[in-house]
Ligand SMILES: Nc1ncnc2c1ncn2[C@@H]1O[C@H](COP(=O)(O)OP(=O)(O)OP(=O)(O)O)[C@@H](O)[C@H]1O
C-alpha cells in the first residue's frame with residue numbers, strides 16, 4: 040500500500056485534500072483524523088505538519104508527500120520535487136524596516152530572523168556570507184521591532200503582514216514556492232508515483248482548460264480552428280445543415296472569453312463552454 044503524507048493544517052491543508060479528492064482518492068471527513076485508508080486505490084494518507092512531511096519522505100518512512108517547495112528546500116533532506124500542484128503560491132523574501140534603505144549587500148554581518156533557517160543558510164553559503172540566523176517559529180515580522188534581528192526572511196503572499204508590521208521587501212526573492220508533490224530522492228520514486236502523478240496532472244489540466252464547442256460555416260473552418268487548435272487537433276463533425284460543421288476543442292480557461300468573442304465575430308454560432316471534471320491527455 041502506497042503511503043502518502045498530506046498537510047493536516049495550515050494554508051496547504053484544504054487545497055491539498057481537495058486536489059486529492061478531485062483525483063478520485065478518499066480523504067478524511069474529520070479534521071482530527073490523522074490517517075485515512077483508501078482501500079479501493081490501495082493508498083494510505085497520513086496527515087502531518089507540512090514542515091515534517093519532507094522529513095518522513097526523505098527518511099523513506101513515507102513514500103510520497105505534499106508540501107511547500109520552500110519547506111522541502113529548508114529541510115535539506117534527500118527528497119525531490121515530482122510535480123508542481125499549482126496552489127499555495129508564495130515568494131520567500133528579505134524584508135527590513137521601511138526607510139532603512141536595505142539592500143542585498145547589507146545582508147552579510149546582520150541578524151536575520153526566520154522560520155526557514157535552511158533556506159537562509161543556503162543563500163548565505165552560496166555567496167560566502169556570514170550572518171547571525173535567529174530561528175523563530177512564526178510571527179517573524181515582530182522580530183525587528185522587538186530588537187532580536189535587523190531583518191527578516193519570510194513567506195510573502197499578499198504582503199499584508201509585512202505592511203502592517205512596517206516592513207518592506209528588498210532584493211530578489213530567495214525562492215518562489217508553491218505546493219509540490221515530493222518523493223524520496225532515489226531510483227524507485229518515479230515508478231511509485233506514476234499513477235498519482237497522472238491523476239494529479241489530470242486535475243491540473245481539468246482546472247486550466249475548458250471544452251469549447253461551436254458551429255461554423257465549412258468555408259470558415261480553417262480560420263476558426265486557427266483560434267481553437269486544441270491539444271492534438273480539434274474534432275470536426277458534419278452538421279445536418281448543408282455547408283456547416285460542428286467543432287470541439289479544449290482551450291485555456293483564461294483565454295476562453297477572448298476566443299469566444301473572436302469566433303462570434305468570424306461567424307461561428309452556438310458557442311458553448313463546458314467544464315472538464317478530469318482527463319488523461
Ligand atoms: N500566506 C501564506 N502564509 C504562510 N504560508 C503560505 C502562504 N501561502 C502559501 N504558503 C505556503 O504554506 C507552507 C507553510 O505552511 P504551514 O502550514 O507551515 O504554515 P501556515 O499556513 O502559516 O500554518 P501555521 O501558521 O498554522 O503553521 C509554505 O510552503 C508556504 O510557502
Ligand SMILES: O=P(O)(O)OC[C@H]1O[C@H](OP(=O)(O)OP(=O)(O)O)[C@H](O)[C@@H]1O
Pocket residue numbers: 176177178179180193194195196197198199200201
Ligand atoms: O503576505 P501575507 O499574505 O500577509 O502572508 C504571509 C504571512 O502569512 C504567514 O503567517 P501566518 O499567518 O501563517 O503566521 P505564522 O507566521 O505564525 O506562521 C507567513 O509566515 C507570513 O507572515
Ligand SMILES: [Mg+2]
Pocket residue numbers: 177
Ligand atoms: Mg504560518
